[in-house]
Amino acid sequence: MSAIPHQAIYADRRARLATQLGAGGIAIIPTAPERTRNRDSEYLFRFDSYFYYLTGFTEPRAWLVITAEGHTTLFCQPKDLEREIWDGIRLGPQAAPDALGVDEAFSVDELDARLPKLLENRHTVWYPFAVHAGLETRVDGWLQKVRARVRFGALCPDAQRDLCGPLDEMRLIKDAHEIGVMKRAAQISAQAHVRAMRRSAATLRAGQDLREYHLDAELLHEFRQHGSQYPAYGSIVAAGANACVLHYRADAAPVRDGELVLIDAGCELDGYASDITRTFPANGRFTGPQRDLYDLVLASQDAAVAATKPGNRFVDPHDATVKVLAQGMLDLGLLNKNDVGHLDDVIAQRHYFRFYMHRTGHWLGLDVHDVGSYVEPSELGQLSERKDPLSGETIKDRPSRILRPGMVLTIEPGLYVSPAPGVPEHFWNIGIRIEDDAVVTEDGCELITRGVPVKADDIEAVMGE
Ligand code: GLY
Ligand code: MN
Ligand code: MN
Numbered sequence: 001m002s003a004i005p006h007q008a009i010y011a012d013r014r015a016r017l018a019t020q021l022g023a024g025g026i027a028i029i030p031t032a033p034e035r036t037r038n039r040d041s042e043y044l045f046r047f048d049s050y051f052y053y054l055t056g057f058t059e060p061r062a063w064l065v066i067t068a069e070g071h072t073t074l075f076c077q078p079k080d081l082e083r084e085i086w087d088g089i090r091l092g093p094q095a096a097p098d099a100l101g102v103d104e105a106f107s108v109d110e111l112d113a114r115l116p117k118l119l120e121n122r123h124t125v126w127y128p129f130a131v132h133a134g135l136e137t138r139v140d141g142w143l144q145k146v147r148a149r150v151r152f153g154a155l156c157p158d159a160q161r162d163l164c165g166p167l168d169e170m171r172l173i174k175d176a177h178e179i180g181v182m183k184r185a186a187q188i189s190a191q192a193h194v195r196a197m198r199r200s201a202a203t204l205r206a207g208q209d210l211r212e213y214h215l216d217a218e219l220l221h222e223f224r225q226h227g228s229q230y231p232a233y234g235s236i237v238a239a240g241a242n243a244c245v246l247h248y249r250a251d252a253a254p255v256r257d258g259e260l261v262l263i264d265a266g267c268e269l270d271g272y273a274s275d276i277t278r279t280f281p282a283n284g285r286f287t288g289p290q291r292d293l294y295d296l297v298l299a300s301q302d303a304a305v306a307a308t309k310p311g312n313r314f315v316d317p318h319d320a321t322v323k324v325l326a327q328g329m330l331d332l333g334l335l336n337k338n339d340v341g342h343l344d345d346v347i348a349q350r351h352y353f354r355f356y357m358h359r360t361g362h363w364l365g366l367d368v369h370d371v372g373s374y375v376e377p378s379e380l381g382q383l384s385e386r387k388d389p390l391s392g393e394t395i396k397d398r399p400s401r402i403l404r405p406g407m408v409l410t411i412e413p414g415l416y417v418s419p420a421p422g423v424p425e426h427f428w429n430i431g432i433r434i435e436d437d438a439v440v441t442e443d444g445c446e447l448i449t450r451g452v453p454v455k456a457d458d459i460e461a462v463m464g465e
Helices: 007-020 050-053 083-085 097-102 107-120 135-147 163-173 178-207 212-225 238-244 288-306 315-332 343-348 456-464
Strands: 025-030 035-038 065-066 071-077 102-106 123-128 158-162 235-241 259-263 268-270 276-282 384-387 394-397 408-411 414-417 431-433 437-441 443-447
Touching: 007 050, 007 065, 007 097, 025 050, 025 107, 025 135, 050 065, 050 163, 065 107, 071 097, 071 107, 097 102, 102 107, 107 135, 123 135, 158 163, 178 212, 178 238, 178 259, 178 268, 178 276, 178 437, 178 456, 212 235, 212 259, 235 238, 238 414, 238 431, 259 431, 259 443, 276 288, 276 431, 276 456, 288 315, 288 408, 288 431, 288 437, 288 456, 315 343, 408 431
Parallel strands: 025 123, 071 102, 123 158
Antiparallel strands: 025 065, 065 071, 235 259, 259 276, 384 394, 408 437, 414 431, 437 443
């Protein structure tokens, strides 16, 4: 079995993690469990992101153990000719050290026998807290076995620590390899959105029936055609009023001439997610009111993009978005000045929340809502309190994360107008979101998802071709 590509990258991550475990530390990282879908059929296996980040190894039933000294042990499925005929070739423990660059490897069937020995005479056991159901119990079982040997002079670890802390910080800053993969994922997803837009206009022009699932099929085709393993999350393909349901899934609703379609979909490529939303006119031409709202959301996204730069904070793009959207809501009559006052009041009292009820972004990486603290670690102690004007709840805030080069986040403002008295009727049932993926650079950010047009004119042009 040949070495996995980029073996050195994973070895370097393991070494960097080892230096953070403290004297006598040891870390245990399982991959994800296989899950039954029905009877003896399983869901398509997706490895655990932490495990993959440290190994690049994609087989199920695998564990990694790292000591503070940097010694690495892998447990993996043993070679088994009969099982391999059914399920595919396994790497096996004999080939694993060469293929993965770990120091030693054993069959996963030996895990319970070997773990107590590995834990003996260590001080601190690290593992991801609250990620793998039942892991704490298994660690307890191994520690019991170590404790049974203390009368023979063994030392039992006396501390457990959450491995998510150091790993999340590492994963938050993407290296060149990760950014390369994410750019390819973004490019595939962008092409998929273009494909769906074109299908929509072409099918309606031909006078044929068009359903949300037809557009979903175009996305899936493009993802798989370019080697993506699966969608990074359940694709949202929402026609007309369905766009106002934030977590709507691609379903069977008809896509009608004159309505907008909101597609929030991105592929996963070699473990990394992309996350794009575009909203486009089903027939390829925006109506006046659709265009008014669309241009407002795009202007708010432009403001957020300008605020996405090193030294700024994670909340800055959100605040920039809200300012533009709130002013637009007043200008377009979604909010009535006589009821809600001026821009400052709309922001302070969160009147905009009625039409814009989510955050403007999240970290993106191996997970679509990727790991990484949204609080600035160097300012953890600075707690402030505020009363939320809508719920009346007291909220304790810590300073938002300072953006640094190598962080990747989405920028995804939206507007969702449900029918209600006082809301201009020509805006009813319009839901718009525009989402791009941004890599923070030395002096700003790079949008890696602009392979799909975003300006209204450019969307119309691509759909008219
Ligand atoms: N597609 C999930 C999100 O935009 O956060
Ligand atoms: Mn999305
Ligand atoms: Mn997103």
